[in-house]
Amino acid sequence: MKLLLQGFAALGLGLAIVATADAAEYPIKKPVEQDWSFEGPFGTYDIGQLQRGFKVYREVCSSCHSLDLVAFRNLEDLGYSEEQVRAIAAEYEVEDGPDEAGDMFMRTATPSDYFPAPFANPQQAAASNNGAVPPDFSLIAKARAVERGFPTFVFDIFTQYAEGGVDYIYALLTGYDEDPHGHEVPEGTYYNPYFISAASLAMAPPLSDGMVTYDDGAPETVDQYARDVSAFLMWAAEPHMVERKATGFTVMVFLLLFGGLVYLTKRKIWADVAH
Amino acid sequence: MSGGHSTYKPQSGLGRWVDARLPLPRLIYDSFVAYPVPRNLNYAYTFGGILTIMLVAQILTGVVLAMHYAANTEIAFLSVEKIMRDVNSGWLLRYLHANGASMFFVAVYIHIFRGLYYGSYKAPRELLWILGCIIYLLMMATAFMGYVLPWGQMSFWGATVITSFFTAIPLVGTWIQELLLGGFAVDNPTLNRFFSLHYLLPFMIAGVVVLHVWALHVTGQSNPTGIEVKSKTDTVRFTPYATVKDGFAMVLFLILFAYFVFYIPNFLGHADNYIEADPLKTPAHIVPEWYFLPFYAILRAITFNIGPIDSKLGGVLAMFGAIAVLFVVPWLDTSKVRSAVYRPWYKLFFWLFVVDSIFLGWLGSRPAEGVYVAMAQGATLYYFAFFVAIMPVLGLIETPRRLPNSITEAVLERNKGGAASTTQPAE
Numbered sequence: 156m157k158l159l160l161q162g163f164a165a166l167g168l169g170l171a172i173v174a175t176a177d178a179a180e181y182p183i184k185k186p187v188e189q190d191w192s193f194e195g196p197f198g199t200y201d202i203g204q205l206q207r208g209f210k211v212y213r214e215v216c217s218s219c220h221s222l223d224l225v226a227f228r229n230l231e232d233l234g235y236s237e238e239q240v241r242a243i244a245a246e247y248e249v250e251d252g253p254d255e256a257g258d259m260f261m262r263t264a265t266p267s268d269y270f271p272a273p274f275a276n277p278q279q280a281a282a283s284n285n286g287a288v289p290p291d292f293s294l295i296a297k298a299r300a301v302e303r304g305f306p307t308f309v310f311d312i313f314t315q316y317a318e319g320g321v322d323y324i325y326a327l328l329t330g331y332d333e334d335p336h337g338h339e340v341p342e343g344t345y346y347n348p349y350f351i352s353a354a355s356l357a358m359a360p361p362l363s364d365g366m367v368t369y370d371d372g373a374p375e376t377v378d379q380y381a382r383d384v385s386a387f388l389m390w391a392a393e394p395h396m397v398e399r400k401a402t403g404f405t406v407m408v409f410l411l412l413f414g415g416l417v418y419l420t421k422r423k424i425w426a427d428v429a430h
Numbered sequence: 431m432s433g434g435h436s437t438y439k440p441q442s443g444l445g446r447w448v449d450a451r452l453p454l455p456r457l458i459y460d461s462f463v464a465y466p467v468p469r470n471l472n473y474a475y476t477f478g479g480i481l482t483i484m485l486v487a488q489i490l491t492g493v494v495l496a497m498h499y500a501a502n503t504e505i506a507f508l509s510v511e512k513i514m515r516d517v518n519s520g521w522l523l524r525y526l527h528a529n530g531a532s533m534f535f536v537a538v539y540i541h542i543f544r545g546l547y548y549g550s551y552k553a554p555r556e557l558l559w560i561l562g563c564i565i566y567l568l569m570m571a572t573a574f575m576g577y578v579l580p581w582g583q584m585s586f587w588g589a590t591v592i593t594s595f596f597t598a599i600p601l602v603g604t605w606i607q608e609l610l611l612g613g614f615a616v617d618n619p620t621l622n623r624f625f626s627l628h629y630l631l632p633f634m635i636a637g638v639v640v641l642h643v644w645a646l647h648v649t650g651q652s653n654p655t656g657i658e659v660k661s662k663t664d665t666v667r668f669t670p671y672a673t674v675k676d677g678f679a680m681v682l683f684l685i686l687f688a689y690f691v692f693y694i695p696n697f698l699g700h701a702d703n704y705i706e707a708d709p710l711k712t713p714a715h716i717v718p719e720w721y722f723l724p725f726y727a728i729l730r731a732i733t734f735n736i737g738p739i740d741s742k743l744g745g746v747l748a749m750f751g752a753i754a755v756l757f758v759v760p761w762l763d764t765s766k767v768r769s770a771v772y773r774p775w776y777k778l779f780f781w782l783f784v785v786d787s788i789f790l791g792w793l794g795s796r797p798a799e800g801v802y803v804a805m806a807q808g809a810t811l812y813y814f815a816f817f818v819a820i821m822p823v824l825g826l827i828e829t830p831r832r833l834p835n836s837i838t839e840a841v842l843e844r845n846k847g848g849a850a851s852t853t854q855p856a857e
Binding site: 196224229290293294297298299300305311312315316317319320352392394395398399400402403404406407410411413414417418420421424425428429430 | 469470471508511514515521522525666670671674675677678681682684685688689691692693694695696697700701702704705714792841842845
């Protein structure tokens, strides 16, 4: 064990020397860690926040970003009743068919339908968005991760940091800025030091204060919108997270107790054998 | 050990009846109950059992996942998300399986390093070691193909990069690559054959594991002193002694496993694999799973031509060489003493090798440019030097510490002054 520790110490030293040589160019700024209700071993989603985030998604993001993997029925996780889910679904039209005449037709969505995409295909999406396809949002909170670097990524194991995706989304939404160096960004793009793959992105700042009305008294600010929609997207990407962590607690308690018993058994069995 | 006669005595009439026809219970009794193991095995020796558990866990979760997975490029990614969202406990199965692969490698690396530390590969255990190397190779193939199945960006581009290695082989390289891919690029035929092989290989692993355990039971287990078992006082019965110790280690390992599955299930994965594969969009950095990173670093460390071998072929040869060299370790090590416990210099170089391997892993995750290339070249040099220079030379020139006469003596020496140091011979 001592040797193992020595090994790790030597490794740490070696890595510390070279960690400064990190060559990653983007993002220009790393996302700042935010506080989330769902972080840590006992984290749960804040239902009110998810509902607000859903509202932001619906009223702002959904005009460009699809949510292909989420069905209306899933919204019951957000605290909506079956009736409410049916009512939300009824606000959408989905294509169905073919009917008896062989024609496709539009009908009102039901809870079992999935959120319809704003564009018919990627080509259309690109054509309407300055050549960049707005990514689907179903998994975005797990599909973006800014490199943490050494030694942070080692600490992340112990702090259970799994919010890199939401921190990134929040940072991006609130991070639009003037280029401090006054460089020209490419035509039709917007400078954002938090953008993961370039200095600017094709999406204009999507949020502004007061653009979405909240009915629960939460502040109607860009900061709050960004926070809420990030949380909503975390849920969309990981709908079973609360169940996962709750199960994990039971499993851990069992394993620790069981491990304790096995250890005592082991001690007893080996008590009369020098080894 | 191998020479020991069976002590199995069936108690019931049915037991005697079965024993006279198919003595399977006798085999199990002799192998996992009465089988004598050295009394001084430490927790580093529990990883064989842990690996067995992990293999079984991977097969069980994998079989159920395969019931819901669809190996078709159009729907593979969606079918995995269906598992994550709609299949009952599907998220649990998938996270168990994905993290299980990583834990499998954690365990196998500790198992291999333990073998290198205690000289477990030395005569008469060469075949045992080689069978282990074969299992490791099969594991790598299985894990690589499994990573392709979710059909994310890293799946696709990882498969593209890794299969392209084979084109470096002269004459037959392109043919091998196209055979692997089932075409000229990673596409539906690739996904189909990878799924088929991903389901097949674990059972081949299980087969080689049987041979591995068989070979182990013929030679008997090595132990931290590296001294062969000489008398009955050197050993204890497998059950209950080894079973309970292995069992405790397994629970500890499961706690680590569960920690990743339930709290940080995506820590060891890559975010890009939550983006569906897109043949037209290359990720900024293509990185393999963490357990391949040291070899990836070695591959990219060869940036120069060596005579007729260009840097690409050189890199591929170095990468495969880094694994191939393991197979000949029993003959590279010239030391008469087995265990690093009695070899002060080897112990030092061994730990340097461990650090070097982890360092290579970190380099594998860095872009292959600038100072990283030079560091990877240095680390690669030490990797190979450890096997082909240090092992053979050190064995000849190193003065080992005094060896105890037997395992029992070593144990008693260590426990000197301890109250509970009376011997307990195996039955």
